[in-house]
Structures are given as C-alpha cells and as structure tokens.
Amino acid sequence: MIDARLITLRVFAQCGTIGATAELTGYSPSAVSAQLRELQRVLGMQLLTKDGRGVRLTATGRFLVAGSDPLIAQWESLRAAAMEAGDQVQPRFGLGGFSTAAAQLLAPLAAALRSTRPELEVQVLEADPARCFELLVAERIDLAVIVAMQSETYGEDDPRFEQTVLLDDPLDVIIPANHPLASRETVTLEELSSEPWITEAAGSTYHSLFTAAFTAVGATPRIAHEAVEWETQIAFVGAGLGVGLLPRLAPLRGAENVVRLRITGKAKPARRIVAAVRRGSIASPLIQESLGILQANANRILTARLEEDL
Amino acid sequence: MIDARLITLRVFAQCGTIGATAELTGYSPSAVSAQLRELQRVLGMQLLTKDGRGVRLTATGRFLVAGSDPLIAQWESLRAAAMEAGDQVQPRFGLGGFSTAAAQLLAPLAAALRSTRPELEVQVLEADPARCFELLVAERIDLAVIVAMQSETYGEDDPRFEQTVLLDDPLDVIIPANHPLASRETVTLEELSSEPWITEAAGSTYHSLFTAAFTAVGATPRIAHEAVEWETQIAFVGAGLGVGLLPRLAPLRGAENVVRLRITGKAKPARRIVAAVRRGSIASPLIQESLGILQANANRILTARLEEDL
DNA sequence: ATCGATCATGCATCTATTTTGCATGGTTAT
C-alpha cells in the first residue's frame, strides 16, 4: 500500500504538468497542487520548483521518483503474492487498450472475466499506448494491451512495467478495387512506393509504423491524405484517393471498392501487440488468468490465420 | 511513503489487540477498527478473523505483514537517501528511551540536536524497551535508546530494526553502609548470594538482568523486596533491608547509608545499551548525526570511567 | 508590444472521509 500522494508525484513526474496529472488521476488541479505541497511538508523535502509558467521536479524529486520504482514493484509483488497465498479476490480490475486491440482482445477478455469472476468489477478504458502507460502509473488500470513501438519513451526494460508479447499483427495493403494490382494475391511495398498514400496523422501511433515500414525498404512514399479512424482511411481508399496500410486485425467489413492484399518481400511490416502491467503485479492470479486468456485468444487468431493462408 | 493503514496493520500485528493498537498509534479503537476494515476492502483481502473476544490476523494477514517488512525498510532507505542527496531537513524527530538511558544519553542528544538543528522539532518519549520497539513500528519515534535483552522478542536480526551497540553498562552492587562488606572495594556475586535482595518487579526489564546475572554464577538469591524506581530501591538499601544491583549509569546521588561496590569474579553482569532504528533509516543524515552524538557521549562516559578506575 | 493562451496557486466553500464517544453483544475469567 503506497501512499496516494507518492503515486500522484509519480504521475506528475511522467506528464510534467499539474493539469495533466489532475486529468490523469481524476483530481482537480488544485487538489494535485495541494497534495504535492502536503507531500513535501510531511517528507520535509523540496520536490518541486517553479519553472516558467509550470513547475518541475527538483533533483531530490527526481531521485525520489526514480527510487520509488522498485518500491512500487515490490508492493505489487507483495500484493500479488498475498492474493495468491490467501486465495483472495480482487474487487476492481482496470483494463486499457487501443482501438482494434481493445476490440479484438480486450473485449473478449472482459467478457471471459465477467463469466469466470462475476464478482469482479471490470472497467475497460480505451486509450492510446502512451496514455495506457500513464494510466498504469496512475493506478487507474492494471493491465494494458498496446501496440509496441520501437524507439519509444517506454522501453522493454522500463523498471515500472513488465511486458508480454501477445501477437505480431502483420500490416496489409488496401487498394482500390479498380487498381491494376487489385487482382494480385500479394504485393511488395516497393511496387507501391510511388502510389499516393493514405496514413494517419503524423505523431500518431501508426504513423511511426508506416514510416518504419518504408525506411526498411529505402523508399519515401508520398503521403496524400491523413485519416484518424480506420473507417475513414478505408473509405478514402474506396474512393480511389490512394492506398493504405491496414493491420490484419482491423476488419475491412463489407467495404465497397476496396481490396486487401498481403505484403511480401524483404520488408514485412507488422505491429507487435503486447500486454503491459505494473512491474511486480504479474504474479497476481488475476493478471495471470488475464494473460492466459489474452494469449489463448492471440493463438486462436494466429491459428485461424494459418488455416486461412492455406 | 507507506499508506497509514498498512502501518496500523503492522502495529496490530505486533500488539494483537485493537485497543492496544489504538493506544499506540494515538487513534481511538473504533478508528483502528474502521481503518483495518477499509484496508481489507481496498485490498480485497480478508486480513482479520474473530478470535474469542478479540481478533487475530488471518494467514493472509500474517503473510502481508511479514512481507511488508522489506517494503518498509526500502522506503526508509529511499527516504534517507533522498534526504542525503537533496540536503533536506527533516521537520520532526521522535526519540524514545528508558529511564537512565533517557536521562544520560537521550537528554544530551536532544540538547545537541536543538543547538545544531534549531528548526527540528525533537520529541522525546520515555518508554520501556518493548514499547520503544512498538513505537518505532508505529512511526511515533524514529530512534530508540534501549537496554538490549537476551532471549527477548526482538532479536538483533529482526527485519524491522537495525541496532547499534552504544555502551556496556556494568551493574554495581549497592549495600548498606554498615554492612560488613561495605569497606571493600569490590565483591563477587557469590559473596552476596545469601543476602536479602531488592530487585524490580518480575517481568520488568531489569529483573531479567538480575536473574541472568545469578544464573551465570549458579546461585538463586532470595528476593526480599521489589521496587519500581531506582530511588526506591536505593532507599530500601539505605534502610538496611537488603542489597541490590544498580547500573553504573544510574546515579547514587548523595544517598545516605548506601555504598556502591564494583563486582568482580567470573560473572560481571552488565546491561548492553543499544540504539535502534527502523531498518533502512540508518543512512539518514539525521540518524547518522544522532548516532554519532550518542556514540561520542558513550565514549565520553567510558573514558571517564577508565580514569576513575585508575 | 499587446493580446491571448497556458499553468500553477491561493482562498472560500463545500463535501466527504475519518474520528470520536457511547452503547451493544459476545467471550473469558473470577
């Protein structure tokens, strides 16, 4: 049981402003400000300094936050062990995930948990990966299903989290049905490098996947349009505005005038879907069960794909 | 920063009843009861069970308390390191100690701290060793000067505490001035084994020292009277009611008709005075400074004794 | 330079949690 004010400090350390901390933790900005001041008072430490129009951590503050990583992990570990040893039931369980991951993996998980543990209050939050990690730190959620990103702020070895690979989800190409290549079974990215591309807004989770895929083949595609939702992107392609990348897990549904093609060649772009939990909590029975369900679902998807590919 | 409710649980684990926990932590019994119930709710664990007219920890509860020992230690360690790294000042400092220890060591320490750190709010609590440990667990005090006891509930290796030997304080014999042996410089316990003895109440801290001293020489002295305060015991001896043991640190002042003699022989009973802190907190600058002052004072006492013995 | 936007903080108000004190019920010892 770690004091709530230390958790708040950790959230602040991550997002840098009082306002964002408030939004993430569910408090008001004044409450966060008061909490952090109180924390400094009881600890007798100066943790924050004014910095421009905001505040930032002092060296002591950074030291304390960094040093509290193993403390949190140890507490999580202890709680998990006590749960395990005492055969106790957790009252609340927060899940976080992003779009298709949430739809394809989190929803079945939540449904499965509702049947195996009717008492458990399961809450699912849809949030992008970065926010999922923040929500984990803020203890708003206990498990996140996210898209792993290379060269991101949250490395595999972050002392605050433990991550488990669930699934590698390949990216397909979607092109207009009247496109010359539409009758093909597979294409290479090189063949499409001169096409007008439809992608997500720069800075978004999938945009980095997009650029990574093309830097791998040494091409710099022209980005014709930007969309936010898969649905929009698919509609753009259907209207003949260009071509796009779509994760295998994202359903095409009965979209008109759109064809989905597998990518072959040396660059087979894929997004890696991982489950992340707070470090130490992985031994918890509930987390274990959840990871098992997620893994089973991932395997089911992979198996279905193999059969489909035959 | 460990949640206050977990601290309360730890205190309960030590003293066993809600009432004692309340007395030790400063809450009311109902408050403790409510806190522990709340703790069970948020953790989703059953920690307590009814047991007769009281309650006791469940297996899960014991597991959690035992497992929280290193958690507390790690927090204390982190706090100490942050204090050290950030050159911060602690606002409050609680000291605990017992009778002569408090008078001879704690009082000078408190005085020294008041001069070197005027900002620091120092609070001294006089309490017997067992209670000092409880007060450490309850975080009411941060440092205790106590008499180490052999075969006690608090071993040197208790995961909750770290102990430092300050001083071995030998026990002297006090006898009436008109006693045949009163003119001697030194005596052995064997010579006095048939005397009527004046000691402290059975179960008290010093009673166990008394019995240990005599079991060491294989004698079973007759206990004629029991006293609580040194003053009373000295007065009894002065009245010729018997003889007694008195720690060297306890002053005889100008007591009438009482002579103090050194003990020689194979059994040289002594009480060991140690400083105890919560494990992990020993690196704190304040603790370090305090231990230094205590040690210096102890050395001063030892040196003075050596000169006196010449 | 000025205006507007962004951020943190202080303050008064209110809310919610926590604590208290007493009464109750169950349990052990005399």
Added chain:
DNA sequence: ATAACCATGCAAAATAGATGCATGATCGAT
C-alpha cells in the same frame, strides 16, 4: 452468575480534502 474485557456498530462531530473561481506569472503569436 457476575464482572471485566474486547471489538464493533451507530450517530454526531471534527477534520481533512476537493472543488471552482480568481489571481498572477509566463510564453507564444500577432
């Protein structure tokens, strides 16, 4: 059987904490 002890429930009170708005300070853009 009576008395003492212990935990708990409940209503009332106290305290701590959160909110919302206003303020001041800073930064970016026009």
